[in-house]
Amino acid sequence: MNDSLTRRQLLKRSGTAAAAAAGLGLVGCGTGNANERSGQGEDKELQHFVSRPDLTPPKVTLRHVAPEHKLQYLFLGIANSGPGQGGAMIMDTTGELVWFAADTGRYQSKMDFQRQIYQGKPVLTWFEGRVVAGGYGEGVAKIADDTYEITHTIHAHNGLQVDEHEFNISPRGTALVSAFNKQPYDLSRLGGPKTGWLLSGVAQEIDIETGKLLFEWDSLDHVGFDETYLPVEGGHGSKMKPYDYFHINTIAEAGDGDLLIGARNTWCVYKVSRKTGEITWRLNGKKSDFTMGPRSEFYWQHDTRLHGPNTLTVFDDGYDGVLPKNENESRALILNVDYDKMLVTLVKQFTHPHELVLSKAMGNAQLLPDGGMFVGWGTNPYLSEFSPDGKLIMDGQLVKGDPTYRSFIGDWSGQPTELPAVAARRRPGGATVYASWNGATDVASWSVLAGRAPTSLARVGAARKSGFETAIAVPSKGPYFGVEAGDAKSRVLSRSRPVRVV
Numbered sequence: 001m002n003d004s005l006t007r008r009q010l011l012k013r014s015g016t017a018a019a020a021a022a023g024l025g026l027v028g029c030g031t032g033n034a035n036e037r038s039g040q041g042e043d044k045e046l047q048h049f050v051s052r053p054d055l056t057p058p059k060v061t062l063r064h065v066a067p068e069h070k071l072q073y074l075f076l077g078i079a080n081s082g083p084g085q086g087g088a089m090i091m092d093t094t095g096e097l098v099w100f101a102a103d104t105g106r107y108q109s110k111m112d113f114q115r116q117i118y119q120g121k122p123v124l125t126w127f128e129g130r131v132v133a134g135g136y137g138e139g140v141a142k143i144a145d146d147t148y149e150i151t152h153t154i155h156a157h158n159g160l161q162v163d164e165h166e167f168n169i170s171p172r173g174t175a176l177v178s179a180f181n182k183q184p185y186d187l188s189r190l191g192g193p194k195t196g197w198l199l200s201g202v203a204q205e206i207d208i209e210t211g212k213l214l215f216e217w218d219s220l221d222h223v224g225f226d227e228t229y230l231p232v233e234g235g236h237g238s239k240m241k242p243y244d245y246f247h248i249n250t251i252a253e254a255g256d257g258d259l260l261i262g263a264r265n266t267w268c269v270y271k272v273s274r275k276t277g278e279i280t281w282r283l284n285g286k287k288s289d290f291t292m293g294p295r296s297e298f299y300w301q302h303d304t305r306l307h308g309p310n311t312l313t314v315f316d317d318g319y320d321g322v323l324p325k326n327e328n329e330s331r332a333l334i335l336n337v338d339y340d341k342m343l344v345t346l347v348k349q350f351t352h353p354h355e356l357v358l359s360k361a362m363g364n365a366q367l368l369p370d371g372g373m374f375v376g377w378g379t380n381p382y383l384s385e386f387s388p389d390g391k392l393i394m395d396g397q398l399v400k401g402d403p404t405y406r407s408f409i410g411d412w413s414g415q416p417t418e419l420p421a422v423a424a425r426r427r428p429g430g431a432t433v434y435a436s437w438n439g440a441t442d443v444a445s446w447s448v449l450a451g452r453a454p455t456s457l458a459r460v461g462a463a464r465k466s467g468f469e470t471a472i473a474v475p476s477k478g479p480y481f482g483v484e485a486g487d488a489k490s491r492v493l494s495r496s497r498p499v500r501v502v
Contacts (some may be wrong), residue, residue, distance in 0.1 A: 013342035025263035027369070029103035032188060046084040046398045046487060047097060051421040051470045052436040055100050058399035062095040066393040066501040067159065069093055073412040073441075074383070074396070077113035077126060080106075081166065082401025086484040088113040088126055090412060090439070093394065097468040099148065099414060099439035106130070111164040118143060118169050118208070122412065123151070134199065134244055134359065137164030138182040150437050154206055157213040159282070165249040166404065173216060175206045176259070182242050190225055192237035197262045201248025203272075205262055217259075217277050219246040222401060227286050229300075230265040236323065250304045266295075268306045269312070283312070283344060283449040284339070293345040296335055299326035303364035303379065303406065310337050312344075313365045321360030330357050332375045332386075349374060350386050364406040376407030383407040387427045420494055424501040425483040431476065433461075433502050435483040435496065436469040444488040450476035454498035457482050477501070 015488035046056050068500070072093050080086025080103050087102040088110040103109050107130035112136040116125050123146075129139015138161040142353060156162045156179045166178040178201065198220075205215035221439065228245040237243040244290045250262030254271055258280065261270045268285030272278070277381050281289040284298055298316035312335040320329025334351040350365075350373050351357070365376030371388035381398035416439040423434045435446040449457035461474035478501045485493040 001068075016107060017242050041467060042489075046344075047468075049218065049436055051423040051436045052438065055085050055102060055438070056091055056482075057087065057097065057100045057102070058402045060081060060089075060091060060095075060392060060396055062093070062396045062397050064094075064392055065227045065393040067092060072409050073115075073411070075097060075114050075124075075408040075412075076398075076404045077111040077406070078336060079111070079396070079405070080109055083404075084402065085400050086110070086402070088124070090414070092373070098412075098441060099416075102332075109137075109139075109164070111405045113168055115410050115412060116169045119173060119267075122146065123169075124148070124236070125167055125169065125220075127162060127167055129161065129164070129219045131164060133240055134242060135249075135337065136164065136244070141167040143177060145499070146413060147415055152208055154208065155211065156202075156204055158206075158216065159207070159294070160202060164250075166251045168254050168307060169208070170205070172253075173208060175208050176253075177204050177206065178202070178248045178251060179204060180248070182222070188231055188245075189241055190232045190244060192232035196237035197239045197242035198237075199242045199244040199246070201246040201261075201263060203248065203251045203259065204322070205259075205274075212484075213227050215259075215274060217261065217272055219248065219263065222272075222277065222279055223270070225264070225447070227266045227268065229267055229323075229420065230320075231323075249302050252305055252475075254306060255309060260304065260306055262301065264302065266299050266315075266369055267299055268299065290337070290342050290344045293343060295349065296333070296344045296346040298331075298333065300361075302362060305365075305367070305464075306337075307367055310339075311335070311347075312337050313367045313373075315359075315363040315365040315375070315378070317363055321356050325358060327358070328356075329379060330359045330363065330380075332373050334373070348390065349407070350384075350390060352377065352382060352395075353392050355380070355382060362403065362405045364408075366408055368409070372407045376404060378405070381405050385409060414441045414443055416440055418484055419484050420496040422481060422483045422496040422499050424478060424499060426501055427473065427479070430474050431478055431481065433472045433481050433483065434469055435472065436483075437485055438468075438502075440464055440485060440493070442487045442493060443485045445486040445490070446472060447484040447486060448468050448472050448474050448476075449482040449484065449493075449498075450474065450478045451480050452478075454480045454500075457498060473476060 076089045085102040090099040112124040124144040143152040160179040163178040166174040181200045187196035188194040198221035203217040247264040267284040271280040300317040300320045303315045314333040316331045319325040334347040359378035364376045366374040383396040385394040401470045414416040420437040448461040451457040460476040463472040480498045484497040
C-alpha cells in the first residue's frame with residue numbers, strides 16, 4: 001500500500017462500506033459488519049472477527065478526519081482495564097484495525113507502544129509487565145521489527161525492573177528506560193511513618209545489543225523532598241503505597257550529550273550531565289532556574305521533549321486527580337526556551353475544542369514534522385491531531401475504561417511472518433469466506449481458493465480488501481477453502497493454510 005496516497009484516494013480505490021462512513025466524517029476501528037457476521041452484534045464496544053476469534057480489542061472511533069488526510073497509522077497501547085482485550089494496537093487513519101497483539105495475562109500489560117528508529121530502521125517498542133499500586137511498572141522493554149518478531153528484550157540493572165513510563169531509543173542507539181526504586185525510608189520528618197516506604201525515580205541507559213548498563217541516575221541522590229508537590233498525607237508512605245515524591249516519566253537526549261529527565265510530582269524538567277549525573281538546570285517547579293512566562297507553567301506533566309535547542313513540548317495534565325486542580329483543562333504546549341534570558345515563553349497551546357478534557361495522569365504531546373501536534377489525552381479516552389495553525393484535523397475516541405498511556409501517529413509498513421487467517425461458513429449456494437492478515441499493510445485484494453481436498457484448491461473468487469477482515473461470497477461448497485493475499489500490483493504476498501467449511 002502506498003503511504004503517499006491521500007485518505008480520499010485510498011477510500012475511492014477501496015470502495016468499502018468503511019470508506020462511505022469515512023466520507024461522512026465518522027469511521028470506526030472495526031465496523032459493525034464483523035460483529036454481525038460473527039453473531040456478536042450485541043457487543044458494540046468490541047471488535048470481533050470470524051477469521052480471528054482470538055482477537056477482541058475494544059473499538060476506537062475516529063471523528064473529524066480531514067478529507068485530504070494522508071494515510072498514516074496510529075500506535076496505541078490499550079490498557080486492559082475496560083471492555084475487551086488490552087494490548088498493542090496499530091490502526092490506520094481510515095479507522096480500521098491493522099495489527100493487534102493482545103496482553104497475555106494480568107501481569108503482561110503492553111504500554112507506551114510506539115514506532116521508533118533503531119539502526120536506521122523503523123521498529124515497534126513497548127513496555128511489557130505489570131503495573132502495581134501507585135501507578136508504576138515492573139517489567140521489561142521490547143523491540144520488534146517490521147515482521148512483528150521480537151528482536152530485543154531489555155532488562156533493567158541493579159535489582160530494578162523497567163517501568164512503563166519511558167523506553168526511549170536514543171540517537172546513539174541506546175535504550176533510555178525508567179525504573180522505580182522501592183525502599184524502606186524514615187518519613188517521620190515529612191509527617192509520614194518512621195518505618196515508611198519511598199519510591200525514587202531511576203534513569204538507566206543500556207546498550208541494546210549487549211545489555212550493558214552505561215549510565216544510571218537516581219533522583220534521591222540529586223533531588224530533595226523540598227521540591228515535591230505531593231504530600232505524604234493521604235496514605236502515602238506504606239509498603240503498599242510508597243511515597244512517590246518524584247515520579248519519573250521522561251528521559252530524553254538534550255542534544256548536547258546530556259539528558260533531560262522529567263518528573264510529574266515535582267512539576268519539573270531537569271537537565272542532567274551524562275558525565276557526572278549533576279543537575280545543570282531546572283525548568284519549572286519550586287526551584288526553577290528559568291523565569292516562566294505567562295501560561296508557560298505546567299502541573300503534573302508528562303512527555304517533556306526538547307526539539308532543537310530552544311523548543312520544548314509538554315503535555316500539561318493540570319491535575320493529579322486528588323488535590324485541587326491547577327488547570328481547568330489539560331493542554332499540549334509548545335514552549336520557547338531562551339537560555340540568554342533564562343526565560344520560558346508559551347508559543348502555542350492545544351486544547352480539545354469539543355470536550356472539556358482534564359487528565360489526572362498519563363498523556364503525551366507529539367510534535368509533528370509539519371509543526372502540527374498529535375495529542376494523547378491520558379486518562380481521558382481521546383486522541384487528537386492538530387494542524388500547525390491549531391485546527392483539529394482528526395479526533396478519536398476509545399472505549400470508556402480503556403485509556404492509552406501515550407498515543408502516536410506515523411508511517412508504518414508491516415510484513416508479518418505469520419500466515420493469513422481464513423474461516424469459511426456455509427450459505428445457500430456456496431460459502432462465505434473471511435480473510436484477514438494481522439499486521440499486513442500491503443494487502444490490496446484477496447483471492448479465494450476452494451476444492452474437495454486441502455491439497456487441490458483452485459481459485460473460485462476474489463475481492464478487494466475491506467478493512468481488517470474481508471468477507472467474500474463464493475459459489476463453491478468446498479468443503480476446503482484458503483485465501484491468497486495480493487498487493488496493489490496483483491502479486492501474491494502470502495497464502496493461508498486450508499480450512500474446512502463450517
